[in-house]
Structures are given as C-alpha cells and as structure tokens.
Amino acid sequence: MSDLLQRGQVLRTKHSGQTCTVEQFLGGGGQGEVFRAMWGTMPVALKWYFSHTATPEQHAALEKLVTDHKPPTNNFLWPLDLADSDHLPGYGYVMRLREPRFRSLLDLVSGRIDPTFQTLVTAGLQLADSFYRLHADGLCYRDISFGNVFFDPQNGEILVCDNDNVTENRSSHCGILGTPDFMAPEIVRGEALPSRQTDLYSLAVLLFYIFHISHPLLGRRILSIRCWDLPARMKLFGNEPLFIFDPQDQSNSAVAESVDPTGEAGANAVNYWPIFPQILRDTFTKAFTSGLRDPDNRVMEGEWRGVLSRLRDAIFFCEHCGKENFYDLEMLKSSDSVGPCPFCQKTPRLPYRLRLGKTVVMLTHQAKLFPHHLDDHQPFDFTRPVAEVVQHPTNPNIWGLKNLTSDKWVITTADGSTKDVEPTKSVPLVSGTKVSFGRVEGEIRH
C-alpha cells in the first residue's frame, strides 16, 4: 500500500459534493499515486498528488478541466471532480477506471501482444480523431507518449490517460514539457513550449511507433553513440534530427537486422515500411521532413484521419497464408499488379472492392462499412456497421453487400438496369455494379 492515502479514508469532492472513499492502491507514477475509490456509488480511479507536485498551478489547471471543458470524446479518462480532505494536505482528482481489457502501447512495442493490422490502424485512426477533437476544443495535451495511451487489442478502441497535463493552447502555466523521445525538436532544443503544433509532432511519432515498432529518428546514427543518455538524445532528437527514410539524406537511414543484429537502428522499420501503401509512406515522410523543421508544416489530425481510414479500407487477406496485406492503388496504377505477400512471398488475388469517392474498400469476407463511409460528416464509429459482406444463403459461391441501414439503396448494374436494395437485403458482388447509398455512390470492381 502507499503512504499517501489509506484504505477506507473518506475524501470530499468539490463540485459534486459526494464523498469519495479510498479502496485500493492501484499504482504509483511520477506525479502521484492512483487508487481505486468509490465516488458516491460509482467506482472510480482517484489520483492523489505527491506534496511536491500538488502545486496551486496544477490545482487551477484541474479546476479548469473539470468546470470549463468536457472530455472531447469518450476516449479520454478526463478529470471529473477534484478531491480533498480537512485532515490531509494536498489534493487529487477522480476519473473513470481503466478497464482491464485495455493494454498499454508498451505491451505492443515489447511484443507482449500481437494485434492485427486492422486493430492497429483502427487505434491509430481513433488516436488521430481523439486529438482532432481535443485540439478543436482549444486544448493541448503536452505529453503524448507510450505510457499515456492504452488500447483494446481486440478492436483497437483507445483510451487516453493522464489528462491532468492538458491545458488550453498557449497557456504556459503547466509544468510538463513532455517525454524526450516524443518531444518536438524545438522543445528539445529549448526554443518552444508544448503547444498544439508540438502535439502534432508527438502524435506522428506515436503513430510511427505503432506501425513500425521503431522510432522515426533512430537509424544509422545511433550506432555511433556509445552511451544513450540525454546529451545523445539532445543530438538525435533536437539538434540534428533526421528521418530514417529521408528521401534526400541517407546518413541516418534505417539499418536492417542482418547488418546490425541489435536492431536498434530501425530494423523493424525496414520490414514494415515497404508493406504499407505509398500514401502512408508519403504522409510519414512529410511529417518527418518538412514537419520536423517547420511546426506549421506538420501533418494535421484531419489529414491523418483521412489517410488512416483509407489504410483501414485497404486491408485484405492473402489467400495463401491468411495474413493481412495492404492494397495500394498507386502501386497498382504504376505496375499493374499486386506485389507478393510480404509474409509468404506468394502473390495473392485481390478480392472484390468498392470504390467510394477517394477510398477503395476491400470487400473481404469480413468487410463492413461504417457511417463515415456513407457520409463524410459522420463520426468514425466502428460499433455501428451500415453494411457488411455476406454469403448467399443457398449458394455460398455468391457474395453480397448487405444493407444494414434503414434506408433503401439503389443499384445500377453494368447493363444499365436499376434495382432497389431494401434494408436487410444484399447487393450481389458483381464487377461494374454501381450502388447509390444516398449521399455517395460506389462502384463494385474486380
């Protein structure tokens, strides 16, 4: 147990007026300790600060988050109320408990869990979307890093923790600079404070880590560094940052495991980088070339959302080994063939696909469409499918796209005839059929 609070201790919460009873020590961190507690009748997590971190500034920041700002989405473990006691110095705050199904991104990078690409892309998309909302609310997170983001390895749902450092953009009263490996170069160099623009940099680092299990700036140059300490980080992350896939300058390029068995110079990235579609490579290249030097030229959250939702649509399964491959429209245009599967080297056949505006959705046996596919203004909600690929009830060789909405669709077949597809009915997957979903029209191809 801890020294800060004891089991059974009763605290007062400021705005709700409810009591908060300490039940169990959950863990300690750099700023304080976290307990399971009962807030009225609701089980919650209570974070209590160490005396040296329980500053008046922190208190004011929490007060603002509790009273002036709602959680931007359900993906944030937001401070819900402040807690204190007449019998104790200091204060804390209550938030929702993190359910055990959520795992840390640390579990991902250390290989303790093995999620699918679809899960990871979904998590990345939700991350970009969550920070889009946070930033749209005028807030800045300041400390995006491994330790603060959790996700469900089954479905990619994310949870952003440690929201007590969130402040309004441009306010400088909060005491956190960030985590060195995720800090924008201008912060590392001591030229800037955390802001929305530096959050964008940290977000790009986190996304790169999720997809490549490597840091975007750790390539060849780290091999000449004996002691990986802060001055070394200052050099590679602050004064001489260089992307490991910089198209102009190869002096820090990623080094394959066959050349450096430690793998610390981007060996994982060497494996992953080529298997993603060009659009993802282009976006990371922008984030870590112009975006490295110019805070106003970073990849915005909205752009990440677009790219990642297209990436999610591009996943199909190799018929030989069953693993996920990525469809690459650009590549297909230039070489007129799908490349070999990166896992078994055999060439897979493409499934039926649905061209929908800018995106192409692979109609795999488990494909689903979601609200954002049929209407740009709908949120990314992967719990509410609006269409799914199904097999014909009597002829398993025929596949269809089932209408899960309450509106009818209209299809135009290749020969020009039209037909209604009522809710619960399915469009057969036949090349050349156009489907009018209301706001958008798609075309089935093979």
Added chain:
Amino acid sequence: MANRFGGALAARPLQFIWIADCSGSMAGKKIESLNFGIREAIQPMREVATENPNAQVLVRAIKFSDGAQWHVSQPTEIHDFKWADLTADGVTDMGKALQLAADALKTNNMPERGLPPVLVLLSDGQPTDDFNAGLKAMMDQPWGAKAVRVAIAIGDDADLDVLQQFIGHPERKPIQVTNANDLVKMIKWASTVPLKAASNPNSQPMGQSIAAGVVPIPAPPLSTLPIDPSDVF
C-alpha cells in the same frame, strides 16, 4: 499465428550496481534492513524493466568492509536476480569498492553500446582507505563519469561529504535515513527511480532543460510516516 512481423523494440543493456557498506557498524539491525530493502526492491525493479522495453537491466553488487569484493559478480538480468543476504564486520574500505566498480566500468569490460549505468552507494560511516583514489579511478572511466550515481546515508555517522563527492552533482544530495522504515523505502526509491530515468527519461517537468546533460531524477518522496523514536540506528 503471428499477425505481423515479430520484432520487439530493441533494448540496450543498462548496468546497475549496488555498492553496500558491510563494515562492523552496519552489523545487526542496519544490515538486516538493507538486506530486506534490496529484496523488497527487486520486484519494483522488474516492473520498471518491463515498462521500459528499450532497457535490458543487468544487476551486480559490491560489498566493502576490510577490502572490497563482488557480492554478485556476473551482470544478471533483473528478472533472474536473487539476493543473498550480506553480513557486516570490519572497516569501511569504500575507496576499494569504487576501484572495483571502476574496473567493471572500463570500456573493454562494458558492452560497446549501452544506457547510462546506475550506481547506488549505501554507507553509514567514514571511509577508512583512500576514497579519493577510488573515486578518481571511477570518474576516469567514461562509463563511470556517465553513470547516474545515487547515495544513501544511513544514520548520523555517515560521511555526507564523501557521498556528495560520489554523486558529483551539487544539486543532488545524498538521501539521509535514520530509521529502518525509511531505509527500506529509500532503497526501493534509489533502485527504481534512477533506473527509470536512465533507461527512458519520462515526462519532463518544465524548467529542466534536457540539455543539462544530467539524467533528471525526481526528488525522493519525503517520509510522511510518523517516525518511531525507539527505532534507533
């Protein structure tokens, strides 16, 4: 079936060395608290290692009294590490202990690339040998100079000046403990917080430039427990 490529994040070795005073004055309660404290610290150290996939934590221990010896000579993965209890008897040859550490930190004896080593020195008295020679030998080694050095002063007779010189950073003080409870707690602190800082510096508070060149370590938490006045060292 693996869903993706297998590789985890690469890890660099991090050498961690306890340097423990086993002089006669440590006999009895102090050495037993120290043994207990280190045993208690192992699990939290494993947790730090698990949370820092970029560090491979390798642990050793040096004991000093009449001379100095390796108590655990092989760098041992923290997940496999076991503690054998120390006993106390003799004088305080701290300088010789630092000589031993200096040998271990020689470039030839260290991996080619690593994280900053962490050295935790625990003592309750005045060195009886040439402390300065030992300190110089250690600081002459590049890995010694790069090491994160922490010291715990046990009881009122510990030589704070000497421990301060070992630490080598004026803004970082020896941790003074005067009761068993605090000793156990501070061993845990000294074994985990600097380890975390050296493997992967975490959220940096403002006003602390990462250019300072020092691995930033958060302040040790002050005791909030009532001190038992009968728990005398």
